Amino acid sequence: MSELNERAEKAAKISARPDRYKVCEGCESIVGRNANACPNCHGYRFDESGERVRAQAAVLASRPQISVTPDDLET
Numbered sequence: 001m002s003e004l005n006e007r008a009e010k011a012a013k014i015s016a017r018p019d020r021y022k023v024c025e026g027c028e029s030i031v032g033r034n035a036n037a038c039p040n041c042h043g044y045r046f047d048e049s050g051e052r053v054r055a056q057a058a059v060l061a062s063r064p065q066i067s068v069t070p071d072d073l074e075t
């Protein structure tokens, strides 16, 4: 499975259950609702609204990776 599909699948799962997640205000990562601090930037401010989580999941699913591989282009 390409990384792009994998991310799209993750985003779909997150969108299906946004109550399980929250969005870091520091780096916009989606983290588990139970996390005390962001594992990515160690921030502790989060937006727990389902709308925000869904919107951010969509952004992450469509955002280009650091590098584009031929696998990504084929999908």
Ligand SMILES: [Zn+2]
Pocket (backbone or CB within 6 Å): 024, 025, 026, 027, 028, 029, 038, 039, 040, 041, 042, 043
């Ligand atoms: Zn963060």
